[in-house]
Amino acid sequence: MNSNQEDKFSMYYGVRNTCEGHRRSWANNAVFAATYNLWVAKLPLIEANRDAQTLETTGITTDKTAKRAAMVEKASFLENRLQSYANVTTNHELLESIQYSASDFKKARDIDVVGICNIILAKATANAEAIVTYGVTAEMITALQDAIAAYSAMLAKPKTAKSQTKTATENLTKLFKEADELLVKRLDLDIELFKTSMPDFYSQYKTARIVVSTGGGATSVLGSVTDAASGEPLKGVTFTFVAESNGTMKVGAAEASKPVVKKSADKGKFRTSLPESSYRVTVEKIGFKKKEVVITVANGESTNLNIELDRN
Numbered sequence: 001m002n003s004n005q006e007d008k009f010s011m012y013y014g015v016r017n018t019c020e021g022h023r024r025s026w027a028n029n030a031v032f033a034a035t036y037n038l039w040v041a042k043l044p045l046i047e048a049n050r051d052a053q054t055l056e057t058t059g060i061t062t063d064k065t066a067k068r069a070a071m072v073e074k075a076s077f078l079e080n081r082l083q084s085y086a087n088v089t090t091n092h093e094l095l096e097s098i099q100y101s102a103s104d105f106k107k108a109r110d111i112d113v114v115g116i117c118n119i120i121l122a123k124a125t126a127n128a129e130a131i132v133t134y135g136v137t138a139e140m141i142t143a144l145q146d147a148i149a150a151y152s153a154m155l156a157k158p159k160t161a162k163s164q165t166k167t168a169t170e171n172l173t174k175l176f177k178e179a180d181e182l183l184v185k186r187l188d189l190d191i192e193l194f195k196t197s198m199p200d201f202y203s204q205y206k207t208a209r210i211v212v213s214t215g216g217g218a219t220s221v222l223g224s225v226t227d228a229a230s231g232e233p234l235k236g237v238t239f240t241f242v243a244e245s246n247g248t249m250k251v252g253a254a255e256a257s258k259p260v261v262k263k264s265a266d267k268g269k270f271r272t273s274l275p276e277s278s279y280r281v282t283v284e285k286i287g288f289k290k291k292e293v294v295i296t297v298a299n300g301e302s303t304n305l306n307i308e309l310d311r312n
Contacts, residue, residue: 001050003273005176007211009046012179013261014208015187016040022201025194032190033281039182046175051235052168064154068113071147072105075117078124078144081134085127098123110155117148169230183209212258212275220302225268225283228308233268237285237309244278244294283307 001009018038019026026032037129041050078260079098086095100116108116124131188209195202225237262270276299283291297303 001053005172006272008176008180009050010044010229010258010260011209011211014258015183015205018044018201018204018208022198022204025198025201029190029193032187032193035182035186035190039179039187042175042179042182046172046179049168049171049261051263052164053172064151067151067154067194068110068148071117071144071151072113074144074147075104075120076105078136078140079120081131081136082120082123082127085131086135088282089130094123094127106194114148114152117144121145121148158287195289208258210258221272221274221297221305222302223262223270223272223305223307224263225264225285225307225309227288228310233264233266234285234288234304234309235264235266235267235268237264237283237288239270239272239305239306240282240284241272241274241279242282243275244280281305283309285309287312 017298019040026036058250079100083095085091086098098120100120105113105116121141121144123267124136128138128141129135144225191202191205194205221241223239225234225239227234241262260272260274262272264270274297276297278294278296281293281295283293288311291307291309293305294309295303295305
């Protein structure tokens with residue numbers, strides 16, 4: 001999400017929390033209930049696409065590079081042994097078929113380097129018995145075969161991840177537009193039904209509909225959450241930030257009354273922008289014990305929030 005979408009999504013959470021807190025006020029009103037149910041169904045779709053948008057491709061690229069290096073190392077060793085065998089037995093045909101330099105491996109494109117390694121694998125397999133005395137075991141040949149398979153499986157992943165991120169970004173634009181239309185053209189009109197009969201609900205709805213911009217003076221909060229027992233990252237953990245009214249730094253009244261809610265994406269990470277203040281952070285996920293912490297966000301600084309959750 002961009003910063004404007006993050007600000008707007010925080011507003012959505014405020015509207016949802018207000019409506020859920022006053023469900024008895026509107027539950028029997030068919031018009032308001034139908035619109036609200038259509039609108040609130042957009043929120044998990046936005047969350048899902050936000051998580052897909054923040055999918056990290058760096059780790060995928062690193063894994064791919066490591067698997068290529070492992071495959072090339074195994075292929076180079078077998079090539080060396082095959083060349084030694086070919087020289088001793090004056091097998092010129094074999095020798096000519098496996099003349100690959102370190103530069104050839106390094107410069108070859110993804111699919112080409114797989115082709116080179118497959119040629120070496122085929123030659124090693126065909127001469128498996130003969131090259132045993134040259135230090136090549138059946139396990140080494142199998143290891144190269146496995147390394148080729150592992151690397152080949154990685155080839156499409158970075159492109160797929162980037163494609164998923166692009167699609168998620170496009171989906172978010174569409175979903176925000178749909179959600180905004182439901183608010184502006186329907187819920188914002190239908191809330192007038194409760195102006196006199198349910199003034200508290202009406203007033204809180206109007207306050208929740210204010211979009212608080214965290215663009216200009218906002219600072220970043222970078223977070224991660226893991227399982228305390230296993231150390232595994234946790235996806236879908238809810239972080240609710242509420243500004244402390246008695247903190248040493250204060251935010252405006254509209255900002256202070258409005259919680260900011262984030263969820264951890266893949267690898268248990270999230271990022272958000274908040275105005276300068278102290279915040280009480282509630283961290284929750286089904287199956288784990290709820291945790292509360294207080295953090296201070298200072299203008300111009302990044303705040304790291306690393307949480308471990310214990311299972312129930």
